[in-house]
Each structure stands twice: as structure tokens, then as C-alpha cells.
Amino acid sequence: MRSSILVPLAAGLLAFPFTGVRNALSVFAVACAAVFLLHVYRTATVVAFRESADGSIDRLRGLLSTLAPYLRSSAALSIISIIFLILPILLNDYYRDILTLTGMYIVLALGLNIIVGQAGLLNLGYVAFYAVGAYTYAILSTRFGLSFWPGLFVGALTAGAAATLLGFVTLRLRGDYFAIVTLGLGEITRIVLNNWSSLTGGPNGIARIGRPMIGGYVLSSTFDFYYLIVLIVAVTIYAVHRLMFSRIGRAWIAIRGDEVAAEAMGINTFRLKLLAFVLGSAWAGLTGVFFAAKMAFVSPESFTFFESVMILCMVVLGGMGSIPGIILGAFLLIALPEVFRDFQDYRMLAFGVALVLMMIFRPQGLLGAVKK
Amino acid sequence: MLELTGIVVSYGMIEALKGVSLRVEQGEIVALIGANGAGKSTTLMSISGISLLRQGSIVYNGVPIAGRPAHEIVRMGVSQVPEGRRIFSRMTVTENLEMGAFVRNKRETVGDMERCFEMFPALAGRRRQLGGTLSGGEQQMLAIGRALMARPKLLLLDEPSLGLAPIIVSRIFKIIKEINQQGTTVLLVEQNAKAALRLAHRAYVMETGKIVLQGQAAVLENDPGIKKAYLGE
Numbered sequence: 117m118r119s120s121i122l123v124p125l126a127a128g129l130l131a132f133p134f135t136g137v138r139n140a141l142s143v144f145a146v147a148c149a150a151v152f153l154l155h156v157y158r159t160a161t162v163v164a165f166r167e168s169a170d171g172s173i174d175r176l177r178g179l180l181s182t183l184a185p186y187l188r189s190s191a192a193l194s195i196i197s198i199i200f201l202i203l204p205i206l207l208n209d210y211y212r213d214i215l216t217l218t219g220m221y222i223v224l225a226l227g228l229n230i231i232v233g234q235a236g237l238l239n240l241g242y243v244a245f246y247a248v249g250a251y252t253y254a255i256l257s258t259r260f261g262l263s264f265w266p267g268l269f270v271g272a273l274t275a276g277a278a279a280t281l282l283g284f285v286t287l288r289l290r291g292d293y294f295a296i297v298t299l300g301l302g303e304i305t306r307i308v309l310n311n312w313s314s315l316t317g318g319p320n321g322i323a324r325i326g327r328p329m330i331g332g333y334v335l336s337s338t339f340d341f342y343y344l345i346v347l348i349v350a351v352t353i354y355a356v357h358r359l360m361f362s363r364i365g366r367a368w369i370a371i372r373g374d375e376v377a378a379e380a381m382g383i384n385t386f387r388l389k390l391l392a393f394v395l396g397s398a399w400a401g402l403t404g405v406f407f408a409a410k411m412a413f414v415s416p417e418s419f420t421f422f423e424s425v426m427i428l429c430m431v432v433l434g435g436m437g438s439i440p441g442i443i444l445g446a447f448l449l450i451a452l453p454e455v456f457r458d459f460q461d462y463r464m465l466a467f468g469v470a471l472v473l474m475m476i477f478r479p480q481g482l483l484g485a486v487k488k
Numbered sequence: 489m490l491e492l493t494g495i496v497v498s499y500g501m502i503e504a505l506k507g508v509s510l511r512v513e514q515g516e517i518v519a520l521i522g523a524n525g526a527g528k529s530t531t532l533m534s535i536s537g538i539s540l541l542r543q544g545s546i547v548y549n550g551v552p553i554a555g556r557p558a559h560e561i562v563r564m565g566v567s568q569v570p571e572g573r574r575i576f577s578r579m580t581v582t583e584n585l586e587m588g589a590f591v592r593n594k595r596e597t598v599g600d601m602e603r604c605f606e607m608f609p610a611l612a613g614r615r616r617q618l619g620g621t622l623s624g625g626e627q628q629m630l631a632i633g634r635a636l637m638a639r640p641k642l643l644l645l646d647e648p649s650l651g652l653a654p655i656i657v658s659r660i661f662k663i664i665k666e667i668n669q670q671g672t673t674v675l676l677v678e679q680n681a682k683a684a685l686r687l688a689h690r691a692y693v694m695e696t697g698k699i700v701l702q703g704q705a706a707v708l709e710n711d712p713g714i715k716k717a718y719l720g721e
Contacts, residue, residue, distance in 0.1 A: 369576075376574060382590050
């Protein structure tokens with residue numbers, strides 16, 4: 117009980133020298149409110165509510181998993197694909213664009229999930245490989261006229277190659293140290309892009325990047341890019357699903373569970389971690405190429421730390437290691453800020469609160485596997 | 489089969505092993521006993537290639553294996569049941585056993601899994617249960633079963649009796665004996681000196697990173713020094 121006074125008091129006093137009296141008072145008030153809420157949180161009614169909320173999400177999960185075999189049937193798959201093929205016709209340009217954006221982030225999040233959710237490597241600089249893909253295509257397209265389809269592969273390969281080089285060094289670190297180094301890598305990449313003007317155009321970026329072409333037709337409308345990303349998402353889901361349930365996927369889960377035991381089973385842990393890092397990054401590179409071709413313009417602004425955090429949030433929020441969970445996470449984090457445009461300034465705050473709440477209530481993510 | 493000569497392992501400035509030499513012959517059960525911190529587990533870890541040697545050599549079936557990565561050593565037929573069991577708690581019993589056979593072709597392992605369940609009937613009823621939900625004894629059995637799935641020629645066991653009730657310990661020791669009789673060589677690290685000496689053919693006694701005594705297990709069991717230090721007499 118004493119701490120409920122002391123904590124806000126300490127917070128207020130700490131804030132005082134930096135922010136002045138009035139702000140210190142508001143910090144004090146906010147801290148008081150937080151402590152009060154914490155007490156409420158511990159009361160029986162809230163605990164009961166928490167449990168019932170948790171129960172209903174789990175029932176939803178149960179329903180989903182009983183439905184899963186039907187969902188995987190070819191009939192259901194064709195219905196889903198028809199919905200996604202017809203959907204854009206019913207929507208306007210704005211919503212088509214948002215759906216395309218969501219698709220991009222689904223691919224990015226599924227790629228990051230290989231690294232974070234499967235192999236358990238906390239990568240805070242994922243956006244670096246997204247940038248490598250985007251800039252690779254931007255440079256090769258504007259200078260050498262490389263077209264989009266080979267560009268997709270070149271972008272993925274370059275990002276994968278960059279990840280191989282960096283992984284060799286960074287994967288010798290464990291846990292938090294790895295996270296910090298990848299965080300640094302992400303920032304270094306952005307700063308290099310910002311300053312290497314002769315190659316990257318610096319802060320001005322690179323414009324007039326080639327659009328994808330099929331036959332003589334140039335893809336440029338929101339329709340075109342929507343269908344292109346639907347195709348990429350479908351291929352990604354299929355590939356990631358196959359990978360998750362393969363021998364390699366199992367070995368990743370073992371490494372995440374207990375690295376020493378995994379080693380004792382004869383798993384080459386270093387090579388498999390490197391493989392996860394490279395495969396995940398290659399997907400980021402591929403998405404980067406799509407992004408560059410869609411916008412026809414890239415600049416360092418698109419590749420900030422915030423992007424890495426947002427993609428990580430999608431993985432964590434939706435549920436690590438669960439494909440439907442991650443798709444849900446991407447939808448929530450892209451669609452919601454668009455719907456609540458007026459609150460955009462508070463987006464970061466809302467993400468932070470959402471993550472903290474998730475850690476308290478549902479550490480495995482919304483649709484993450486139940487691990488009791 | 490296995491010969492360690494003067495191995496030195498250090499963690500930073502601290503020398504955990506100060507020149508350990510021991511040998512294990514084909515078909516034997518050899519016990520390595522000693523107090524906490526004597527270096528028993530480190531010895532096993534260095535055989536498995538997880539702890540790195542500073543000096544000395546480890547020869548397995550005529551091949552020097554010191555410095556080889558851990559996963560290669562498993563492929564050569566040396567499996568370890570690590571201290572504290574280290575079950576994959578988020579995998580089922582069956583999945584844990586499958587992980588044990590990771591280095592082998594899947595088709596060859598079908599019968600092995602059934603043999604494992606015959607050996608440990610307690611696990612057979614719990615195939616789909618998550619490893620983390622098993623009791624301590626069951627986890628130990630699973631850890632041993634998992635190591636056996638690699639079909640090792642040499643099985644390294646690190647404190648299989650740790651934290652288990654005496655009745656479970658004797659059951660597990662009986663199984664270790666069976667495994668040995670079926671042709672697997674066993675190197676056993678134990679603090680439970682009495683039980684280990686009864687099971688083993690030969691034994692080594694470690695103290696602060698060195699081997700201080702060695703000999704036939706039956707002889708060591710009656711050694712007055714051992715009795716005083718480890719058997720509580």
C-alpha cells in the first residue's frame with residue numbers, strides 16, 4: 117500500500133528537473149492513476165473478467181482449429197480466393213491501396229516470423245533487408261533497366277546475401293546482444309542510404325523506378341498491384357507453411373526451446389539459425405522490390421526503425437509461429453490506424469499500450485498456439 | 489572406445505578441468521563420481537563438443553574428436569542425456585523422441601520409437617502429451633529415450649538420478665543396465681555414488697578438476713576413503 121504513494125511521488129520528483137512543476141504534477145497524477153488501475157486489475161472481478169475474455173479467445177481458437185481442416189479443403193480455398201479476387205472490384209482506390217499495403221506487411225511479417233517466431237532470434241533491424249531489396253531494384257532498374265520479374269529474384273538474393281554476411285558475424289551473439297546488434301544494423305543501413313548520395317540519391321531517394329510488365333502491359337493501377345500482392349502473399353503462405361512443418365521447422369522450434377539440448381540432438385544450430393536469418397531476410401528483400409516497383413520511388417524515410425518495430429508488433433500481437441495469427445496482426449496494425457486516422461498522432465502510444473496489455477493478458481499472441 | 493588424455497577446460501580464468509585422463513572400453517558402464525563442482529559435467533560436455541578444450545586430446549574409436557562441432561560428434565554415435573534433462577517442453581513426447589532421431593533417416597527409426605515405449609511403458613500412454621507436463625521421472629525417461637533414438641554406440645548420462653524419488657532412481661538404473669546389456673557403452677556421471685558404484689563396472693572419482701581415484705567399482709565401493717567421503721559411513 118505504501119508503494120502506491122511512493123511510486124507516483126518518485127516519478128513526479130524524477131520528472132520535475134526536466135519538465136517543470138506543471139508537467140511533474142501531471143506525471144504524478146498519471147502515475148497515481150496507473151497505480152490505482154493496477155490495484156483494480158488485481159481485484160477479483162477483473163480477474164474473473166480476464167479469465168472469461170481469455171476463455172472466449174481460446175474458444176474462438178478452438179473453433180478455428182476445428183474449422184481448419186475444412187478451411188484447408190479445396191472448396192474453402194477456392195471460396196476464399198474468389199472473395200479476395202472479387203473484393204477489390206467492390207472497393208474504391210483508397211481501400212484497394214490499403215489492402216495492398218496490408219498484403220505487403222503480411223509477407224514482411226511472415227518473413228520476420230521465420231527469424232523471430234521459429235528460430236527465436238529477436239531481430240530489431242529487419243527493415244534493413246527490406247531496404248536492401250528495394251534499393252537493389254531501384255538502382256538496377258534506373259541505371260541498367262533491369263525489369264521487375266528478374267528484379268524480384270535479384271532483390272531477394274541480394275538481401276539474402278547481405279543476411280548471410282551479417283549473420284556470420286552477428287549470430288555468434290545470443291539473446292539481447294543479438295537484438296541490439298541488429299537494431300544497430302537497421303540504423304546503419306538507413307544512415308548509409310541517407311548519405312551515400314552518388315549511389316542512393318541520399319535523402320532525395322530514387323525516382324522513376326520501372327513498373328512491372330506483363331507482355332506489353334505495364335502494371336500501374338491499384339487493381340494491378342492488388343492482384344500482384346495477392347499472388348505473392350499466396351506463394352509466401354504456402355512456402356512458409358511447408359517450411360514450418362518440415363524437418364528444418366522442427367529443428368528451429370527445438371533451438372528456440374533449448375539451444376544446448378538441440379545441439380545435443382545433433383542439430384547444427386549455427387547453420388540453422390543462419391538459414392532462418394537468410395530466408396526471412398530474403399522475403400524482406402522480395403517485398404522491398406515490390407514496394408519500390410509499386411511506389412516507383414524509394415527514399416530512406418520508408419526504412420526507419422519504426423517499420424521494424426511495427427512488423428515485429430504484427431508477429432508478436434498476432435501470435436508467434438501462427439500463420440493466421442500473423443495475418444490478423446498485419447490486418448490490425450495496418451487497417452486500424454487507417455480507420456482511426458484522426459488518432460494517428462497517438463499511434464505509437466496505442467501500440468505500446470497494446471503490447472504491454474498483450475504481455476500481461478496473452479503472452480502467446482492473439483492466435484498463438486496454446487502452450488500451458 | 490573412448491580415451492581422454494590430460495584434458496584441460498577453463499571457463500574464463502577458472503580451470504574447471506586440470507588434466508583429466510580416463511578411458512571407456514567397449515561394452516562397459518563407467519561411472520564418474522564426485523562432489524558438486526568437481527568437473528564431472530564439464531568432462532561430459534567436452535566429450536560432446538559443447539565445452540572446448542584448452543589442452544589434451546579426446547579419441548573416440550581411434551578418431552580424435554576434440555574441437556569437432558557437437559552435431560558431428562552425435563553423428564559419430566555419441567549421445568548425451570544432459571543434466572537437468574532438458575526436455576523440449578513445448579513438444580509432445582513423440583516429437584521429443586523424433587528430435588532424438590534428428591541425425592537419422594526417418595524410415596529407419598519407426599521401430600525404434602516402439603522399442604522406446606516398450607522400455608518406458610509410462611511414456612507410451614502419454615505420446616501426445618507435452619514434454620513440460622511430465623513428472624520428473626517421466627522426463628528423465630524421455631530424455632534417455634530421446635538420446636537412444638540416435639542409436640548411440642556410447643551413451644553419456646549426466647546425473648540421471650537428480651531430484652528423483654529412490655524408487656524411480658532404482659527403476660532408471662535398472663533400465664540403464666538393460667541398455668548396456670543390449671550393447672551400448674555407458675559413461676555415467678553421478679553424485680549418488682552408492683547407486684552408481686553398484687551399477688558400474690569401473691569408476692573414476694573426481695575432485696576439483698582432477699581424477700583422484702580409479703578402479704573396479706566393487707573395489708571402490710569398499711574403499712574406506714570413498715566410504716567416508718561419499719557413502720556416508
